Amino acid sequence: MSIEKFGEWIRESNNIVFFGGAGTSTESNIPDFRTQDTGLYDKNHKYPYPPEVMISHSFFIQHTRDFYDFYKTNMVYKDAKPNDAHKTLAKLEEEGKLKAVITQNIDGLHQKAGSKNVLELHGSIYRNYCMECNKKYDLDYILNTDNVPKCKVCGGIVRPDVVLYQEGLDMEVLNRAIWYIKNADMLIVGGTSLVVYPAAGLVDYYNGNKLVLINRDETPYDNTADLIIHDSIGKVLKNAVER
Ligand code: CNA
Numbered sequence: 001m002s003i004e005k006f007g008e009w010i011r012e013s014n015n016i017v018f019f020g021g022a023g024t025s026t027e028s029n030i031p032d033f034r035t036q037d038t039g040l041y042d043k044n045h046k047y048p049y050p051p052e053v054m055i056s057h058s059f060f061i062q063h064t065r066d067f068y069d070f071y072k073t074n075m076v077y078k079d080a081k082p083n084d085a086h087k088t089l090a091k092l093e094e095e096g097k098l099k100a101v102i103t104q105n106i107d108g109l110h111q112k113a114g115s116k117n118v119l120e121l122h123g124s125i126y127r128n129y130c131m132e133c134n135k136k137y138d139l140d141y142i143l144n145t146d147n148v149p150k151c152k153v154c155g156g157i158v159r160p161d162v163v164l165y166q167e168g169l170d171m172e173v174l175n176r177a178i179w180y181i182k183n184a185d186m187l188i189v190g191g192t193s194l195v196v197y198p199a200a201g202l203v204d205y206y207n208g209n210k211l212v213l214i215n216r217d218e219t220p221y222d223n224t225a226d227l228i229i230h231d232s233i234g235k236v237l238k239n240a241v242e243r
Pocket residue numbers: 020021022023024025026027030031032033034035039104105106107122190191192193194195196214215216217218231232233234
């Protein structure tokens with residue numbers, strides 16, 4: 001029933017915006033943080049601290065080598081393939097119905113699926129830069145370095161262009177995300193626990209009456225949604241669009 005309604009709303013809408021998180025990529029075998037048993041919060045007993053510490057700014061500065069050990073093992077999935085969620089969203093954009101994908105993910109899977117207008121709130125594993133001279137490096141440069149990656153030009157430390165905990169978001173990306181959400185006729189929120197701020201607060205900017213929340217677990221925004229579906233996002237998106 002909810003999927004039918006969701007499909008109907010998609011057909012009626014022409015200014016859809018999607019806002020998602022790590023749950024969008026679990027069907028591509030990339031673990032999220034908070035799903036019980038498979039999420040990184042449960043899995044990493046090997047590491048002395050929880051993920052939000054291991055990938056924080058201060059940990060990066062103080063323990064750069066350990067940061068990279070955790071990051072390369074747990075946050076980088078170079079061979080991951082887009083799933084039905086990414087593919088369906090790319091198709092909706094191609095049809096002109098969806099205007100932007102706003103993601104908290106850093107895995108680049110929306111672009112791999114063909115999405116063009118992707119706003120990466122937390123950056124991307126595929127972009128890296130020297131902290132001294134700003135020279136750009138690709139992901140392979142990071143993966144092929146055993147120790148801390150250093151700049152070939154100036155010897156500075158190369159870091160991923162991802163927003164670490166304790167760091168602020170890029171204001172330009174954030175403002176664009178707000179603009180798209182404010183102007184959307186339908187907002188699909190999916191695969192996110194909606195507990196990481198300021199990203200989660202973006203939902204509050206939506207003015208319309210088609211806020212659809214697709215998430216396996218409950219979120220603090222469940223009673224704000226006009227339609228709530230507790231199921232797998234790939235399956236739900238594909239089914240709703242194919243109806
Ligand atoms: P989270 O806090 O781990 O929450 C994920 C949510 O998705 C949970 O509530 C799950 O119930 C739900 N979920 C998991 N799988 C599915 C599915 N297949 N269908 C529907 N719902 C599902 O992740 P958030 O994105 O909310 O947290 C924000 C952090 C996690 C961001 O800063 C991300 O950068 C970071 N992260 C990103 C990746 C990635 O890039 N793929 C992976 C792991 C963590």
